[in-house]
Amino acid sequence: MRRPAPHPVAPWVRTRLRAAPGAAAALALLVALTACLAGAYPRAVDRYEDAGLRTALRQARPDHTTVRVTAPQPDLGLPAGRRAEAMRPAALERQYAKVLGAAAGPLTVDRAQSAYGVAATVSPEVPDPFLPRPSGLPARVWLVAPNGLAGHSRLRAGRLPRAARPVGSATPEVEAAVTAATAKSMNIEVGSVVHVPAPGRRPLAVRVTGVVVPREPGGAYWSTMPLQRSPELVTLPTPGPDPAKYWRGALLLPAGAAPALLGTGTDPVRYWYLAPDLRGLRAHDLDRLKSAVAALESGPGLRRARAVTDSGTDVATELDDTLTLFARLRSGISPLVSVAAAGTGTVVAVVLLMTGGLAADRRRAELALLRARGASLPGLTGRLLAETAVVAVPAGALGLAAALPAVPEGRLWPAVVTAAAVTLTGCAALPLRAALAHRTVRATAPREDVAGVRPSRRRTVAELTLLVAAVGAVAALRRRGTSDDQLVAAAPVLIGVVAALVLLRLYPLLLRRLTGPARRLRGAVGHLSLARAGRTSASAVLPLLALLTALTTAAFGGSVLAGVADARDRAALLTVGADARADADGPLPAAVPGRVRALPGVRAVAPVSIDYQAKPEDGQDPVPLVGADPRSYGELTARTGLGAVPGSRLAGRTGTLPAVASPSVASAYGTRRPFLVRLTDGSAVTVRIVLVRDRTPAVSGGDFLVVDRAGLADPANRPTALLVTGAHLDPAALRHAVGGSAGIHVRAEERARYADSPLQTGAVHVYTAAVAAGAGFAVLALLLGLLRAAPERAALLARLRTMGLTRAQGRRLLVLESLPQALLAALGGVLTGWSAIRLLSPGIDLTTIALPSAGTPLTEAELHADAWSLTVPALLVLVASVAVAALQAWWTGRQGSVRELRAGETG
Incomplete structure (x- = not known):
């Protein structure tokens, strides 16, 4: 039995991509660009926050950020041999390896800068006459036996100290080294002998065998105990014009000589100093990092440290204070950055939805015919989803791949999530719009003119819900300030959405108010332009929403940036007093x-x-x-x-x-x-x-x-x-x-000094980039809205030219037709931006992002409306709308009328 030959059926996706390659390429380019920006944004935020955290810890200095684990000297009741054994390098090294395990979680330790050893807690007076006595008081010395002295210093004179034989508490003499700064300030040379008093015995003779220079003087090894690196001139709080002073410096013993401190009255302690590795700390782990530090100071980490060292071990650090100050600075900056992110994200979503809507309108007749021939709504939606996914998914992956090397630092998963959200929106825009438009089988699509369609109850309920949400967000923000990131981010966007819906409600009323003055005009261009403006599709809510959101975000962001600049200018002026100052x-x-x-x-x-x-x-x-x-x-x-x-x-x-x-x-x-x-x-x-x-x-x-x-x-x-x-x-x-x-202070230099944290400068850069991206996508939304009506306008001009309409009249017609919507968007954007700033300014303080935490005479920087940020974007929208309409009229005038008439007859 012969089988019938199968009918050749071309695959849907391949056919559609071949039929409209330009539209597919435009969608791919849009999704790739948007996914790249979306993937780069969270990584850029991570980058400047991580840099801000590292800068804050670096400015706090190692003596405040190092975790100091100290244990008292061994019990006096133990035998002398066991006490000395507990102070030797081998025992301290074994305990150091176990103490490192107590630092769990995101707190990473820089082993190259961490140290352990034995240090005195009492600095005794020494009677040696060669030591300086600025006020007649004898100098004091601090004995310390650190590990790794040879690896962290360079020898300038002599040799490094050695412990030639097992040292105990009764050892009469040990060797030591001093830093070059200590040797210079305290008149110590190679061969000098310092006699440290010891109770019940002769003084311990400390012979200086070498002068060293620190390899990394600012590193934690030397800066956790600054006295180890540089001596200090101590001033006693005594009355009189000449206070008493004395010098105090460190003698660096070899690690094997640490037991000698047991025979002195210096009350030595064993220490293990854990320097945090700044390269391994991340701002997004801040809460876990604070918990890890707290656990070390008074939690499970302290118990583990005592279990491997001594029951009297204590853990102390000021790292948690530094982390708290950084968290406070970040909490004041992050809500402001989230405003730009939310506004730009809303505009991007609108543009992607408009792209799908434009494609659905272009293929309205095709999809209506398929529905009339029996195509199911799920089947049709699935085919459209596959069609867009083939284009959008590779484009989204390409955009993400471009974002990762562009911003090499930061977490991966937020970038993947944001890029995937963009890709998913790009895939679903066309199917959802088509499913909504063709849920009912119709031969012709009904007209939905904005001036004639009555809003449904569902729309009214949705608008009231958004209005209530916006009022609640603004009221809460004015009351609580910028303590809630999501609330601050949502408030300007909600204001823009509500303004768009309100303006669409008022648009028909405004058109009706214009019909009266239009009756006095001579000619048909004015009447026809008003009629054309009233026939705008009711779906114009999307471009208007994109424009108002972008204009509100741009006005808000521009006012924030202008407020930051004004605050820094004002603070610099208050500090200097003029443009420059010379003081003597x-x-x-x-x-x-x-x-x-x-x-x-x-x-x-x-x-x-x-x-x-x-x-x-x-x-x-x-x-x-x-x-x-x-x-x-x-x-x-x-x-x-x-x-x-x-x-x-x-x-x-x-x-x-x-x-x-x-x-x-x-x-x-x-x-x-x-x-x-x-x-x-x-x-x-x-x-x-x-x-x-x-x-x-x-x-x-x-x-x-x-x-x-x-x-x-x-x-x-x-x-x-x-x-x-x-x-x-x-x-x-x-x-x-x-x-x-005299010293010179210039206002411009003082102003530049205020943005001293990467957290501040990075936030300003990300904010500026987000506002610029939002403005670009808003212009794209405007062009998409005009592109949607371009074929109909071209056909209209062609028909009117056959009835005697001149080219100049055609240009006036399109310009006048676009003016009501452009004016609505421009004036609405100015009003919405001004309203958002006025409503939200009481709850927003720009001091954190504008100025350092301390040291500036300006105590508060407030948000004020910036005239340029309000008017310039709105004027650009108006000029772009008019320019596109005039350009379309000029281009249509150069073309013949046959093609446009045929397109209009078939459409």
Whole structure:
């Protein structure tokens, strides 16, 4: 029996990809680019947070970050041999290997910088006459026997110390080394012998055999105990003008000589110092890292350390304090970065959905025909999913593969998750849109004009739900601040979504309001453009949502960045007092002000004399007294905005001098009566407070008095500081003009110093990149929305040209048709961005991201609306919409009408 020949059936996916290769390539490019950005974002955040953590630990110094495990000397009741054996290197090394196991979890140990040994806890006085005695007090020495001295130092003179025979508590003499800094400060040479007192026996003779130089002076091996590296001059808190001082330095014994400390009165302890490996610490493990440190200090880790060393072992570190400070800084920065991530993510999702919607609209007739011929909705959706997956999945994988080397640091799984989410959205956009549009079999698709369709109850309920969620998020954020990352991230996005829905509700009303004035217009272009604007598809919610979300995020982000810049500028101005400042301990040379005025870029110079120890009414509390030229100082205060002082109010050369005072000084000495101020040189001046100002440029503190410099006696009237204003000042030229008599502080340099943490600078860079990406995708959403209506517009112009419409009228028609939506998006974006900033500013503090944790005179940086961030993106949207409409009209005018008419007839 012959079988019938099978009918050749081409696979669906291959057929569709061959039929529309351009659309497939565009989808692949969009998914690849989006997946690359999505995969790079979490790794970029990890990178700057990890760098910030390492910088915070490095700035805290090893003496605060090293985990110090110490055990007391062996029990006095034990035999002398057993006590000495417990102090030898072999026993300490075995215990060190076991102590390392107590540091579990994410706390990784840098074994190269960790150390163990024996150290004294008492630094006895030594009577040797060659040691310095700055105040007549004998020097003190600190005995320490560290491991690995040879590997962590270079020999400058002599040889390294050795323990030639087994050393015990009765050993009369041992060898030692000293660092070059200790040898220089304490007059120690190779061959010097230091006699350390020992109770009940002759002093222990410590012979110096070598002078060493640390290989890594800043490493944990030397810096956990800084005295081991550098001596210190100790000042005793004694009364009198000349406090008592003495030197204290370290003698570095060989590890085998540690038992000798048992015979001294230094109360030695055994130590095992665990230096954290900064390269192995990650910010995302911060909570686990804090738990591991806590477990070492007073938990299971401490029990394990005592089990392998001694029952009296103690663990101490300030690492947890450093981690807490870093966590506080990160908690203030992360919510602000999440705003840009949420806004950009929303815009990206909208663009991917619009891409699917555009493809579904382009194939509406095809899919409707398939449904009419019996294709099931699940089958049709599955075929469309396979069609898009073949394109989107490889593109998403390619984008992820490009993101990993672009940002080589950071975790892998967040990048994979975000790239997979983008890929999944790209795959599902077309099938979901098609399933929604063709869930019912229809011969023709119904019209859904935005001006004619009445919102359904489901839409009304959804809009009210979003409105309630947005109001709740804003209220909670204003009340609680930026303590909740998700809340801060969701609030601006929710405001943009609600604004888009509200504007779509108002759009038909606005169009109806325009019909009245349009009746007075002559010609048909105005009426036709309004009719065309009213026939916009009701699905225009997606491009409007993308635009408003992007504009809100851009306005919010631009205002954040502008607020950060303003806060740093303000803090730098408060610190310097002008664009540049020259300060000297005494009077400046007379020629210096003239040389500074002649420098390029200098606008004005205000010479001032400052006496920081002036005492009103011969009291004990000093108040800085500033002597200034009324005219130049008045211009400076007006230009900087720091306590503006009219020059006429300050002028006064004889008798009682008028003074400008801070509120605290005015409250203490009054504004109605004159009072005497005693200067450091012994002279005195009588002043009366005539003006009260919160700040003044010459002094950054909260207390000050400002008087006319001409009313002061010589030498108090000679300038000790110059306040310089100008643009593009050259610090090197200023230093050369002033010479070595003064220190130079430039406002630009001071401002650059405030962003001292990679956590701050990295957050600003990621925020800027996220806002830029959101703006780019918003423009893409705008172009997709215009591309959706492009065939219909081309066919319309072709038909109207057959009825006598000129090219100029065609351009006006398309421009006027696009203007209502463009104006709606632009004005709505400005209003939404301004509203979001006004609503959220009470709960957002920019101080953490703008300024260091301490050392700046500005206590708080607030979020304010930035005019450029509000208007520029909105104007770009308006210009882009009009430009695309005009370009389409010009291009259509150059083409013939036959093709467009045929496309319109068949569509």
